[in-house]
Amino acid sequence: MTTLLIHYTVADPEVFRAEFDAFEATRRAHGATATRLLRAEGDPARFVVLIDFPGHDAAHAFETDPARAAALQRAGVAGGSDRVEYLTPA
Numbered sequence: 001m002t003t004l005l006i007h008y009t010v011a012d013p014e015v016f017r018a019e020f021d022a023f024e025a026t027r028r029a030h031g032a033t034a035t036r037l038l039r040a041e042g043d044p045a046r047f048v049v050l051i052d053f054p055g056h057d058a059a060h061a062f063e064t065d066p067a068r069a070a071a072l073q074r075a076g077v078a079g080g081s082d083r084v085e086y087l088t089p090a
Helices: 013-022 024-029 056-063 066-074
Strands: 002-009 034-039 046-053 083-087
Touching: 002 056, 013 034, 013 046, 013 066, 024 066, 046 056, 056 083
Parallel strands: none
Antiparallel strands: 002 046, 002 083, 034 046
């Protein structure tokens, strides 16, 4: 299992949330088995997302999907703010 840990800073949290929810089918199509969206306390423009995939290849395919880049732009993610880490069980 591979979990993507993604940090975002967004222009409008409501727009981001709507786009995030609309992108669920694409996450599932890439094999996502669980998704958690968290917001930073005290800063409504900062989000952290945890997405579980069956393995690295599925996670990487999702991260590099051109549809994801387009969705991030529609969601108002600040340029360069999306930081992605690949995590595996310890």
